[in-house]
Amino acid sequence: xxxxxxxxxxxxxxxxxxxxxxxxxxxxxxxxxxxxxxxxxxxxxxxxxxxxxxxxxxxxxxxxxxxxxxxxxxxxxxxxxxxxxxxxxxxxxxxxxxxxxxxxxxxxxxxxxxxxxxxxxxxxxxxxxxxxxxxxxxxxxxxxxxxxxxxxxxxxxxxxxxxxxxxxxxxxxxxxxxxxxxxxxxxxxxxxxxxxxxxxxxxxxxxxxxxxxxxxxxxxxxxxxxxxxxxxxxxxxxxxxxxxxxxxxxxxxxxxxxxxxxxxxxxxxxxxxxxxxxxxxxxxxxxxxxxxxxxxxxxxxxxxxxxxxxxxxxxxxxxxxxxxxxxxxxxxxxxxxxxxxxxxxxxxxxxxxxxxxx
Ligand code: KG4
Ligand code: ZN
Numbered sequence: 001x002x003x004x005x006x007x008x009x010x011x012x013x014x015x016x017x018x019x020x021x022x023x024x025x026x027x028x029x030x031x032x033x034x035x036x037x038x039x040x041x042x043x044x045x046x047x048x049x050x051x052x053x054x055x056x057x058x059x060x061x062x063x064x065x066x067x068x069x070x071x072x073x074x075x076x077x078x079x080x081x082x083x084x085x086x087x088x089x090x091x092x093x094x095x096x097x098x099x100x101x102x103x104x105x106x107x108x109x110x111x112x113x114x115x116x117x118x119x120x121x122x123x124x125x126x127x128x129x130x131x132x133x134x135x136x137x138x139x140x141x142x143x144x145x146x147x148x149x150x151x152x153x154x155x156x157x158x159x160x161x162x163x164x165x166x167x168x169x170x171x172x173x174x175x176x177x178x179x180x181x182x183x184x185x186x187x188x189x190x191x192x193x194x195x196x197x198x199x200x201x202x203x204x205x206x207x208x209x210x211x212x213x214x215x216x217x218x219x220x221x222x223x224x225x226x227x228x229x230x231x232x233x234x235x236x237x238x239x240x241x242x243x244x245x246x247x248x249x250x251x252x253x254x255x256x257x258x259x260x261x262x263x264x265x266x267x268x269x270x271x272x273x274x275x276x277x278x279x280x281x282x283x284x285x286x287x288x289x290x291x292x293x294x295x296x297x298x299x300x301x302x303x304x305x306x307x308x309x310x311x312x313x314x315x316x317x318x319x320x321x322x323x324x325x326x327x328x329x330x331x332x333x334x335x336x337x338x339x340x341x342x343x344x345x346x347x348x349x350x351x352x353x354x355x356x357x358x
Contacts, residue, residue, distance in 0.1 A: 001093045002030070002071070004117075005334025006064065008110030009102025009130045010163070011037045011052040013059035014330035017071035017092060018140070020338040027139055027338060028146050031070035032331040035059040042202040046192070053105030060113050067330070068092075089121045096330075096337030099127040100355030101163065107351035115346045124343035128333045129355055131166065132176065134159050134292040136336040137321035137329075151319055152287035158277045161293030162188035162203070165273075167232045167280050168357060170290070173339040178357040179280055180232025187269050188295045190236035194243050194265050198258050208262045209298050215263030220246060222268040227275050234276065239268060270301050274308050281316055290319045297326040 001022060007014040016032040037055035040048075068090050097114035100107060118125035135157045141147045155170045156179075165188075166181040185193070188205050195204020200211060222242050225235040243265060250257065273295075281289050289309070295301065302320050309318055325332060 001338070002091070003094045003096050003126075003334040003337055004064070004067065004090070004092045005096040005128075005330035005332075005337065006060075006110045006114045007098045007130070007133070007328055007330040007333045008056050008060065008106050009098045009100070010106060010328055011047050011055075012328040013056045013063050013109070014328060015064040015067035016330035016334050017067055018331055018334040018338065020335075021146075024146075025339075026146050026148075027335045029140055029142070029144055029331045030072070031067045032329055033063050033067045033070065034327075034329050035063050038203070045196045045202050047103075049103045049105055052103060053109055056106055056109040060109055064113070064117075092123065094124045094126060094337065094341075094343065095121075096126045096128050096334045097349065098130045098133060098333050099349060100130065100352035102130055102351075102353055104351060104353045107353060111349060111351040115349055118346045125346050125349060126337040126340075126342055127344055127349050128336045128340075129357070130328075130333075131159050131164055131357065132340070133333040133336045134161065135168075135170070135290060136339065137292050137325040137332040138290045138319045139335050139339065140321065140325055140331055142322040142324060149317075149319075151290065152317070154284060154286045155288040155290050156277060156281045156284060156286045157290040157292060158273065158296070159293045160187050160273060160291070160295040162186060162192060162205075164293065165234045165236070166357070167277060169280070169284050169286070176357055180234070180276075182234040182236060184235050184237035185240065187234070187236055187273060188293070190240050191265070191269065191295070193240050197240070197243060197247060198253065198261060200258070200262070205295055205298065208266055209300065211259045211262035212266045212300065213259075215259030215261070217260075217263040217267040219260040220264035222246075222264055224268050224271050224275075227272050232276055232280050234272060236269065236272075239265065266298070266300060269295075270298075270304050273301065274304050277305070278308060278312065278314065281314065286316060288317050288319055292321060292326065294327040296320060297323040
């Protein structure tokens with residue numbers, strides 16, 4: 001079965017075709033196109049929803065057309081790049097679309113396009129929760145390879161992105177229990193805000209990672225909010241305030257201090273994420289730990305998880321998607337739709353910016 005996934009929940013516009021082998025229950029990416037309006041947002045140091053949505057209106061059709069073309073499933077009737085060529089029915093079996101959570105203007109671009117195509121092509125359409133989509137990056141490989149390893153349930157999944165920091169227990173496909181999440185800023189959001197404070201390029205997460213490479217993580221001690229709390233919740237807004245206070249005590253920020261601040265902040269975020277996730281893994285006696293979301297692209301976080309799992313002799317396999325699949329992409333949406341195949345009449349599909357785990 002082949003599924004066309006469409007993802008437009010934040011500033012990316014992405015379309016992907018995945019091929020799912022029903023017998024092996026495994027998925028292979030045939031194409032995964034991601035267009036981003038990042039450079040426009042780097043000028044403002046953050047995402048302006050209206051600008052993101054306007055760019056997505058421009059990108060959506062070319063991105064879908066490119067994904068279909070690259071998948072080699074779609075044979076254009078004309079060599080011209082035109083809207084009419086996409087109206088020809090491509091040989092896909094279904095359409096998967098992110099319906100939330102996210103920015104309403106951005107979500108609407110993808111949702112309304114997906115509904116129109118489902119109607120025009122007479123294909124089933126499957127609504128996908130963006131957060132659940134992130135988890136399914138663990139069932140895919142880059143570069144058109146099959147994912148060979150089996151993920152064993154129950155699993156603990158950490159979803160750590162710009163908009164969310166959540167821990168969920170996954171008993172099987174379609175059975176997800178929310179355990180806890182951030183009470184204020186998401187980890188990525190905190191890194192983005194701190195990055196701006198330190199004068200680093202947007203987005204802050206990768207910039208802080210880069211600056212940290214030459215920094216001393218022991219120079220500044222920042223709080224590890226809620227690290228010992230009795231629940232699986234997080235809080236990252238205090239960290240930003242602590243960095244702001246520290247920066248205000250300094251006359252000027254030289255490159256060395258910025259690197260040390262970045263490394264110390266990154267360390268604090270990693271400590272909390274690793275401690276809480278491993279606590280949940282032990283409490284629920286799981287058979288796998290799954291990382292996902294943009295912040296999971298952070299190499300120091302990935303390394304620390306491996307190290308701690310080894311140190312604690314947990315013997316729980318850790319699954320980490322390849323870096324390009326951690327950030328927003330449509331392949332994870334198509335894959336989530338395959339493992340949770342619930343076609344829904346297109347008229348009933350609506351964008352829901354507040355959608356959460358149900
Ligand atoms: O999953 P994602 O692409 O979008 C959301 O659903 O939010 O995540 C974007 C977030 C941003 O906050 C970005 O700073 C962070 O992921 N991020 C990183 C890294 N790459 C992206 N944070 C730390 N280290 C990275 N390498
Ligand atoms: Zn995301």
